[in-house]
Amino acid sequence: MSEQPFKVSIPDSELDFLRKKLELTRFPDELDEAGWDYGVPLTDVKRLVARWKDGFDWRANEAAINALPQFTRDIEVDGHGKLNIHYVHSKSEAQNAIPLLYVHGWPGHFLEATKLLPLLTSADSDSPVFHVVVPSLPGYGFSETTKKKGFAASQYAEVSHKLMLSLGYTEYVTVGGDWGYWITRRIQHLYPDHAKAWHTTYPRGNAPQLTSNPIIWLRHLLTPYTQRDREGLKRSSDFVEKGRGYNHIQSTKPQTLGYSLADSPAGLLAWIYEKLVLWTDNYPWSDDEVLTWVSIYWFSRAGPAASIRIYYEITAAKDQLDTPGAKLSNPFGVSFFPKELFAPPISWAHTRGNLVFKSVHDRGGHFSAYEVPELLASDVRRFFGKGGPAFGVVHGKDGSPSN
Amino acid sequence: MTKQPFTLHVPDSELEYLKKKLEVSRFPDELEGAGWNYGAPLNDVKRLVARWKDGFDWRASEAHINTLPQFTRDIEVEGHGTLNIHYVHKKSKLESAIPLLFVHGWPGHFMEVSKILPLLTAVSPDQPSFHVVAFSLPGYGWSDAPKKPGFAAKQFAEVGHKLMLSLGYKEYVTQGGDWGHIITRTMQQAYGGTHIKAWHTNMPTAGPPQFSKTPLQFLKFLVTPWTPKEKAGLARTMQFRQSGNGYFQEQSTKPQTLGYSLADSPVGLLAWIYEKLHDWTDNYPWTDDEVLTWVSIYWFSKAGPAASVRIYYETNKAGDWTTARWTKVPCGASYFARELVQVPKPWFGAIANLVFTSDHDSGGHFAAFEVPELLVGDLRKMYGVGGPAFRVVPGKSGYATA
Numbered sequence: 001m002s003e004q005p006f007k008v009s010i011p012d013s014e015l016d017f018l019r020k021k022l023e024l025t026r027f028p029d030e031l032d033e034a035g036w037d038y039g040v041p042l043t044d045v046k047r048l049v050a051r052w053k054d055g056f057d058w059r060a061n062e063a064a065i066n067a068l069p070q071f072t073r074d075i076e077v078d079g080h081g082k083l084n085i086h087y088v089h090s091k092s093e094a095q096n097a098i099p100l101l102y103v104h105g106w107p108g109h110f111l112e113a114t115k116l117l118p119l120l121t122s123a124d125s126d127s128p129v130f131h132v133v134v135p136s137l138p139g140y141g142f143s144e145t146t147k148k149k150g151f152a153a154s155q156y157a158e159v160s161h162k163l164m165l166s167l168g169y170t171e172y173v174t175v176g177g178d179w180g181y182w183i184t185r186r187i188q189h190l191y192p193d194h195a196k197a198w199h200t201t202y203p204r205g206n207a208p209q210l211t212s213n214p215i216i217w218l219r220h221l222l223t224p225y226t227q228r229d230r231e232g233l234k235r236s237s238d239f240v241e242k243g244r245g246y247n248h249i250q251s252t253k254p255q256t257l258g259y260s261l262a263d264s265p266a267g268l269l270a271w272i273y274e275k276l277v278l279w280t281d282n283y284p285w286s287d288d289e290v291l292t293w294v295s296i297y298w299f300s301r302a303g304p305a306a307s308i309r310i311y312y313e314i315t316a317a318k319d320q321l322d323t324p325g326a327k328l329s330n331p332f333g334v335s336f337f338p339k340e341l342f343a344p345p346i347s348w349a350h351t352r353g354n355l356v357f358k359s360v361h362d363r364g365g366h367f368s369a370y371e372v373p374e375l376l377a378s379d380v381r382r383f384f385g386k387g388g389p390a391f392g393v394v395h396g397k398d399g400s401p402s403n
Numbered sequence: 404m405t406k407q408p409f410t411l412h413v414p415d416s417e418l419e420y421l422k423k424k425l426e427v428s429r430f431p432d433e434l435e436g437a438g439w440n441y442g443a444p445l446n447d448v449k450r451l452v453a454r455w456k457d458g459f460d461w462r463a464s465e466a467h468i469n470t471l472p473q474f475t476r477d478i479e480v481e482g483h484g485t486l487n488i489h490y491v492h493k494k495s496k497l498e499s500a501i502p503l504l505f506v507h508g509w510p511g512h513f514m515e516v517s518k519i520l521p522l523l524t525a526v527s528p529d530q531p532s533f534h535v536v537a538f539s540l541p542g543y544g545w546s547d548a549p550k551k552p553g554f555a556a557k558q559f560a561e562v563g564h565k566l567m568l569s570l571g572y573k574e575y576v577t578q579g580g581d582w583g584h585i586i587t588r589t590m591q592q593a594y595g596g597t598h599i600k601a602w603h604t605n606m607p608t609a610g611p612p613q614f615s616k617t618p619l620q621f622l623k624f625l626v627t628p629w630t631p632k633e634k635a636g637l638a639r640t641m642q643f644r645q646s647g648n649g650y651f652q653e654q655s656t657k658p659q660t661l662g663y664s665l666a667d668s669p670v671g672l673l674a675w676i677y678e679k680l681h682d683w684t685d686n687y688p689w690t691d692d693e694v695l696t697w698v699s700i701y702w703f704s705k706a707g708p709a710a711s712v713r714i715y716y717e718t719n720k721a722g723d724w725t726t727a728r729w730t731k732v733p734c735g736a737s738y739f740a741r742e743l744v745q746v747p748k749p750w751f752g753a754i755a756n757l758v759f760t761s762d763h764d765s766g767g768h769f770a771a772f773e774v775p776e777l778l779v780g781d782l783r784k785m786y787g788v789g790g791p792a793f794r795v796v797p798g799k800s801g802y803a804t805a
Contacts, residue, residue: 028709039660256442260671267664
């Protein structure tokens with residue numbers, strides 16, 4: 001099906017079913033003074049579940065979501081047939097706005113880009129403007145999911161790329177963190193003549209090696225770590241030691257975990273809420289923000305179990321690894337937020353691509369588009385705007401607002 | 404409270420509540436051809452849930468459980484107050500039978516002892532007889548769960564030991580796999596010699612020998628070529644670590660977050676445990692009712708299923724995987740073909756005074772339940788006349804003519 005306008009409209013039966021489930025919730029006990037050490041505290045979950053059951057107004061939040069310009073269209077993916085993809089397409093008024101693809105991750109979704117949209121699409125003195133496309137990845141939000149095995153980074157890249165082409169954007173730029181980083185990185189490998197520059201908040205990869213990045217390796221060897229580097233390395237190793245259990249189970253037995261996430265709204269809430277708190281920089285979540293966020297997962301078209309298969313598939317396919325011998329040469333920009341999950345030394349980002357833009361912040365975490373949208377938007381504008389290292393990468397669309 | 408006889412009786416209200424929950428189950432989708440690769444298959448889980456809801460007779464399972472002599476008693480644990488502990492205690496008709504403590508793990512429970520119980524407690528001139536004690540670990544079955552952080556191997560060991568003492572068994576032997584291995588290893592390190600006269604495990608696990616700790620074993624490790632069986636065993640170990648260890652990582656770091664799902668979703672709990680019952684056994688022909696009984700013990704447990712996974716967090720934090728050291732307490736190890744972690748024998752020999760080993764071509768992680776006659780056969784060989792641990796408990800040889 002070609003493009004159809006879309007409005008979120010969860011059937012009443014779904015709201016009733018959720019309420020019935022919540023009414024039957026059984027909570028576990030908790031150890032004395034557990035705090036956050038063992039996972040999400042019981043008082044938080046009880047309070048959120050109570051509000052979700054009574055007080056949280058899904059319809060009001062749904063209406064707010066529907067203020068966003070949403071659409072669906074079918075995208076054919078090799079080996080997986082047609083998938084109906086849900087996306088936000090927020091166009092600037094300027095004709096030569098830069099087409100920008102924003103790719104979310106887990107447990108993110110299309111709504112995490114909401115706050116960026118007005119900042120990127122509207123003219124603000126000399127800042128460039130963008131047409132912003134935010135798809136729901138297959139298996140998330142209101143996109144269909146695949147029925148077949150093997151939907152990995154290349155497939156997520158393919159569906160995102162084909163979406164941009166179908167919207168008439170043969171050249172575009174990308175912004176992505178979490179899985180969005182790996183997917184936009186894959187896009188750089190597969191479609192470098194289309195995705196002309198890329199920006200991330202999550203520059204993952206290995207330490208510089210003598211064989212692959214000798215100059216950076218040497219510099220890394222000789223330059224003492226800054227305080228920030230040291231704290232970042234500690235943060236990264238703490239995360240690996242204590243915060244990555246979800247990754248292990250989702251990468252190996254997503255179906256087993258999926259039964260719980262599909263059947264228990266309280267369980268799903270805890271599973272996601274833990275990340276909303278631990279992965280952000282003291283973002284002052286309101287209960288209704290959390291419940292809206294989790295409801296997107298609960299009410300998602302494919303159900304919450306589908307969303308975690310990405311971990312299994314991309315791990316199994318190993319296609320987050322770079323194609324051997326390939327060098328990513330398009331302009332690459334990185335924004336560094338202090339509470340990101342992995343905070344390796346900033347110099348290591350040079351090994352991820354043709355790093356021509358760096359911006360270091362002292363606040364913000366893993367969901368920077370949602371937590372500190374003005375900071376991320378400012379970086380994106382500077383990267384792509386006049387005088388920036390990626391200015392004019394898209395032919396005829398340099399984002400000048402004056403057209 | 405001192406010893407109380409215990410009869411399991413799950414209230415009707417609990418059975419009704421479970422049924423209500425099952426009636427509003429929502430299942431996920433599944434990829435085509437997923438098989439067991441992504442976790443427990445959808446049609447298995449649907450079929451089991453349908454039977455759990457209608458057809459599975461918990462009261463019949465409960466009656467079977469109640470054929471085992473069960474009790475509860477309070478055990479004081481340093482720093483954790485009093486915990487009421489549920490246990491099976493079956494005495495042999497022979498007074499001089501060997502007192503044996505069976506310690507389960509996760510996702511096991513006290514009923515793993517059910518098949519070996521009649522075999523071990525039988526009296527015959529040809530094999531040793533045992534008095535068997537099998538307790539529900541705190542947080543499992545019908546034992547209390549700890550309320551405070553820090554309940555790790557040392558505390559579990561304390562419970563097991565004090566239980567045996569309270570039953571009048573000052574000198575005894577142990578058998579354990581999974582957490583039962585870690586706990587009984589800890590027990591004999593703390594109470595070995597004086598109280599624990601020998602220990603047997605069906606999950607002999609250890610890291611590679613280190614030169615600084617056991618130089619001879621280290622040298623042996625360097626020069627001895629690995630047998631094909633050892634190579635296959637290590638391959639299975641690596642495979643487990645790569646694709647079967649996710650539950651361990653989550654339970655060791657965020658047991659509470661996972662616990663909300665296990666406590667609230669019987670379907671989720673079923674899948675979480677059933678996957679292990681399948682993956683960890685050697686083609687054991689589980690009937691649906693066996694699986695449902697097994698999972699129901701977790702669902703209906705006194706402390707709820709979330710409490711059971713905290714042991715992973717606590718032992719990880721306490722460093723319990725790193726505290727193994729060699730003691731002279733005689734040790735027996737049975738190597739079953741499909742155990743999860745299979746390391747070369749010299750590795751385990753570096754941390755245990757191995758007096759008995761035995762290799763089997765069958766059996767998996769739940770040996771007492773899967774291949775009870777093989778496990779009991781090993782214990783009989785170890786403790787019987789002519790065996791390396793014969794008469795290890797003074798006055799309790801397991802034979803009429805002590």
